Amino acid sequence: MESTRDAPRVTIADVAREAGVSKGLVSFALNDRPGVSAETRARILQVAGTLGWTPSLRARSLSSKRSFALGLVIARDPEVLGSDPFFTSFIAGVETILAPEGLALVLSVVPDEPTELQTYRTLVTDGRVDGVFLSDLRRDDARIPCLAELGLPAVTLGRPDQPSPFPSVSIDDTDGVAESVRHLVELGHRRIAHVAGSPAMLHGGRRRDAFSAAMSAAGLGNGQIVETDFSIAAGADATRVLLSQPERPTAIVFASDPMAIAGIGVAQELGVSVPDQLSITGFDDIEFARYVYPALTTVGATPMVWGRTAATTLLGLIRTGSAADVELPAARLIIRGSASSPTSH
Template sequence: MSAPTERVTIKDVAAAAGVSKGAVSLAFNHKPGVSEATRERIFAVARELGWAPNSSARSLSRQSVDAIGLAICRPARLLGLEPFYMEFISGIESVLAERSCSLLLRLVGSLEEEIHLQQRWWRERQVGGSVLVDFHQDDPRLDPLGGIGLPAVAVGHPSLTGGLPSVWTDDATAVAEAVRYLVALGHRRIARVGGPAGLGHSAIRAAAFERTMADLGLDGGLHLETGFSGEEGARATRSLLLASERPTAIVYDNDIMAVAGLGVAAEMGVAVPDELSLLAWDDSQLCRLTHPTLSAMSHDVHGFGAQVARMLFDVIAGQDVPSRPVTTPSLVPRASTAPAPPAG
């Protein structure tokens, strides 16, 4: 016995206000064609009846959708720990809210799954456009999604996103800053614990790391790839610290792995920062909660998301949008980095 759910439609409002459907539509969309008096009467009636235009009907008629899609392809257990995404989403939403647009979120298990999902979303017109994240080198999504006309904004360096309008952070420059900072502190054996090599931005950071180290005349070969999880960060750190010539500084690709690294150092009795400096990436609140607090490469993830959303709206509006970087991550030194221990 579900409630009758008295559906109020535009017709009811029109009847109650003594005008035609068309007039109600004009009034609600703030278009000319109705007098101020009529408009107000219509609004009053609509409020009284608790009416709001049915979004399916509006979409159908207008041939447009007020929703955008975001599919994230990482295990949920990992995502929960990545402060990045929620912050990023919140940035997107800050822009969506202004335009009363909604975010369709989906966690997918593979890029193939994402391809199918995005195709479906677009064919069924469930979304007006999509945000694509986590680009790989030769990303398999580019071909299938490039051709179908889906308006999209890519998050990632233009070298990865195959001509899609993109927003990215200049990770190469940030990596260089991180390395130079550690070198200035006297570190010579610097390691890096990165994300999966297939992931575009990990590769970019890896390359920048090697290059910067080489430029400074140091050995840049000391970097490990992980799957971004804390556990893998811990394992990587453990193996680095067990090496015969262990590094005096480690740069991580996210906060979680840095926290894990800190745990491993403590477990192995390696003093941070006296014997080992650690540098995190993203700089979530987590970095301020550990002891010692974690130095980090910090950036405005919220603003990043907002920028992406704004650009997507432009793309949907049919504008020709140039790719552009957002502000480069910058170093926030805290207690986990210190001058290198005297060579021993």
């Protein structure tokens, strides 16, 4: 069994000798750079092909000071992460852009924020990546000044709440929450509660504000809000709290599908029928949302599109030095079975 690793590597020196030109010219031809006559270029490519030349990424990296890779650092508890399909879809979207370009994705999953910053620093000093994706933006996010100082190109998923030198790719999730509230109000609900995500996370706070605004707009005050850390466990706890009140809500708007699914579970456990006695809406439209019973009325996000767009934006930034912010189409409400008119009791 012959191993690729043992075969002596074909280098541009071999190609140059065979084609009767200099190494430099081979490099120029191979990189489609101007200054090589068409026929010379053709001959060089020809020779490279028959010799089976393949570029050495390592040599290219060293001399060009590029990594040909992009990085994603995720700071989350692994179990919580596992229940959130956002990243796998996001990554799949990123890959659709990177793979054809011959670029790789370097992924880090870290347990906490200090480790997260350290990981970015290591990525830079090791020259592992040419740019990174910044997800799960937080309030006053320390990663932004840190990356700015490191001089590493980045794209943020969502718009930061602070000055940022990086392009952002964002999606309006405010609309979807407002739609959810309006939908419930139209169904006849008045006591609507919100199980919010972490206020330290930008999307958590944004959805909560959208909820309050929509409630006010409907003349229902601010609505009852319970904050969580976005974990399934916290979503379940919050639901328990809401449902054990003397006057419980007839509908709950959850800031994420995993929490909403846990909410359905808690309601059923407490003998509160969904949607008859309690309407529930989620956010994300994860695959499970269609398969729980009743199927979850939720707001559809598009993480794959987000991944694709973020990758394109980041590559643009790296290649041209600048990139414009992108706003993706707003996430929309998807009506399924978990919300209906409240039954009078």
